[in-house]
């Protein structure tokens with residue numbers, strides 16, 4: 001089932017996600033399946049639980065669309081639950097990022113080349129893995145989501161100021177996307 005994606009301005013995007021309790025959480029399989037459906041329908045390569053309105057430490061990543069013939073890159077398709085960033089290293093590199101919660105806005109973001117994570121997969125098995133390149137990039141972006149951090153928060157103040165009007169417009173719902181967005185309405 002495709003879920004609406006929570007847009008910039010929604011308080012849940014600024015919250016730190018709660019740890020998922022495997023023993024008590026019901027409907028995990030369905031939630032993950034819905035998150036895949038939602039991400040693919042919006043042509044994304046990653047989606048975090050806060051983006052579907054759930055303040056939880058859970059995200060999904062599929063970077064296989066970045067695979068191109070003749071290029072050495074191998075994508076990943078994985079579910080990350082209660083991930084902990086153990087280490088980030090390598091030279092910082094710049095890449096133009098976007099976010100399904102912030103449609104029509106892209107900006108260059110610097111991040112370290114590699115990230116070492118421990119996390120639980122969808123079966124509840126604990127894993128530790130090192131990711132690099134575009135895989136690390138997408139994981140770092142999604143990991144930030146479950147800490148309440150958006151990629152625009154990582155921009156230099158001047159750059160962020162330049163985008164302020166567009167961000168305000170998105171907050172008010174004045175933006176087009178070819179997937180369903182849910183905007184914040186003041187109670």
Ligand SMILES: [Zn+2]
Nearest residue numbers: 098099100101
């Ligand atoms: Zn995002």
